[in-house]
Amino acid sequence: MTKVALCACPNYEAGNVASAVERAVALCGGMETFVRPGQRVLLKPNMLSAAPLAQRVTTDPAVVRAVGKLVLKAGGQVVIGDSPAIDKVSRISRVTGMKDVAAELGADLIEFCRPSLAKTPDGSIYHALELEETALAADVVINLPKLKTHCMMLLTMGVKNLFGMVVGPRKSQWHMHAGADRIMFADLLLDICRTVKPALTILDGVWGMQGRGPNNGTPCHLGFLGASCDPLAMDLALAPLLGAHPASFPLYSAAVRRGLVRSDGSDTQMVGDDPNGLIPQNFQLPVLESAMLVPRFMSGPMRKHLTSRPVQDPGLCRDCGKCAAVCPPGSLRFEEPRHAVIDHLTCIRCYCCQEVCPANAIHFKTGALVGIVERLRAIMPH
Numbered sequence: 001m002t003k004v005a006l007c008a009c010p011n012y013e014a015g016n017v018a019s020a021v022e023r024a025v026a027l028c029g030g031m032e033t034f035v036r037p038g039q040r041v042l043l044k045p046n047m048l049s050a051a052p053l054a055q056r057v058t059t060d061p062a063v064v065r066a067v068g069k070l071v072l073k074a075g076g077q078v079v080i081g082d083s084p085a086i087d088k089v090s091r092i093s094r095v096t097g098m099k100d101v102a103a104e105l106g107a108d109l110i111e112f113c114r115p116s117l118a119k120t121p122d123g124s125i126y127h128a129l130e131l132e133e134t135a136l137a138a139d140v141v142i143n144l145p146k147l148k149t150h151c152m153m154l155l156t157m158g159v160k161n162l163f164g165m166v167v168g169p170r171k172s173q174w175h176m177h178a179g180a181d182r183i184m185f186a187d188l189l190l191d192i193c194r195t196v197k198p199a200l201t202i203l204d205g206v207w208g209m210q211g212r213g214p215n216n217g218t219p220c221h222l223g224f225l226g227a228s229c230d231p232l233a234m235d236l237a238l239a240p241l242l243g244a245h246p247a248s249f250p251l252y253s254a255a256v257r258r259g260l261v262r263s264d265g266s267d268t269q270m271v272g273d274d275p276n277g278l279i280p281q282n283f284q285l286p287v288l289e290s291a292m293l294v295p296r297f298m299s300g301p302m303r304k305h306l307t308s309r310p311v312q313d314p315g316l317c318r319d320c321g322k323c324a325a326v327c328p329p330g331s332l333r334f335e336e337p338r339h340a341v342i343d344h345l346t347c348i349r350c351y352c353c354q355e356v357c358p359a360n361a362i363h364f365k366t367g368a369l370v371g372i373v374e375r376l377r378a379i380m381p382h
């Protein structure tokens with residue numbers, strides 16, 4: 001049975017974080033269970049963008065510091081790395097303080113830029129994946145996600161954080177290939193997770209993000225750290241506690257269909273602090289809907305009309321062009337400064353534009369389908 005540890009941590013004060021990390025890891029077996037002397041250990045935080053820490057976009061460096069110190073104590077050599085979707089690691093690390101933490105730990109701080117072809121385990125959907133060579137060559141991978149909502153996948157925690165193992169522009173290629181179908185994209189995430197096989201996942205849930213995450217949501221104090229040797233088990237155990245019905249969580253649907261977990265959660269044991277005293281009851285999840293829910297006999301244009309679509313607020317736009325650069329099908333372009341033109345018929349609703357916009361200038365016009373979903377939620381008993 002897989003253990004999922006929850007440990008209270010009220011803030012990012014160094015002593016509190018160190019104590020909570022040490023306790024959470026101990027509940028999973030202790031760092032010596034995962035790291036042996038001389039091993040090269042990759043710490044993979046969420047380093048999405050160069051946002052101030054107060055916006056709660058990235059894994060807090062206090063968590064990385066505490067985990068890194070435990071790795072050093074066990075005799076491991078620390079490397080910190082990611083492939084951010086928005087900014088460069090060098091800039092993100094300066095803004096967030098991750099550069100100082102890396103120096104304190106004597107760790108290399110790298111941006112993933114070396115894709116290497118890796119064979120996936122038996123039972124995978126994809127036979128091989130191009131992933132970061134550093135991760136594939138590391139003796140141990142420790143996954144350090146940030147707890148946030150995600151407009152495409154509902155939540156981003158342990159499994160989704162490993163999408164950062166996909167290097168640079170290949171992220172857009174995968175969004176184009178699998179991003180129009182949430183279950184297909186969840187299958188990709190599961191295959192990445194099973195290929196990288198992180199030895200330990202420690203979730204930064206001291207402060208998280210709710211609403212329209214993962215970059216433009218609202219900071220939310222949660223006050224805990226999570227840990228497990230299985231990121232999928234951790235994600236599926238925490239999702240209901242955050243108010244996510246299993247059927248609305250694409251990762252759950254894909255994992256159950258593939259027989260990777262039991263639908264009743266009986267293969268997972270929660271340990272540590274009582275979640276009822278930690279996790280707020282009013283955590284705000286985004287409403288998900290997909291063109292896949294619209295009957296297939298309807299025409300493509302009609303299916304697109306029924307689903308929510310991205311719209312731009314020119315008044316907030318900084319004219320940085322990141323939304324156009326990241327759009328997998330090239331559906332978004334600028335014909336004049338600060339004014340985006342979006343082709344909603346070719347748009348695949350992957351929400352990449354909203355994710356990377358540093359000014360929160362991309363919103364969504366509610367489609368008829370999500371309107372129906374919201375009305376049903378309002379009248380159904382809670």
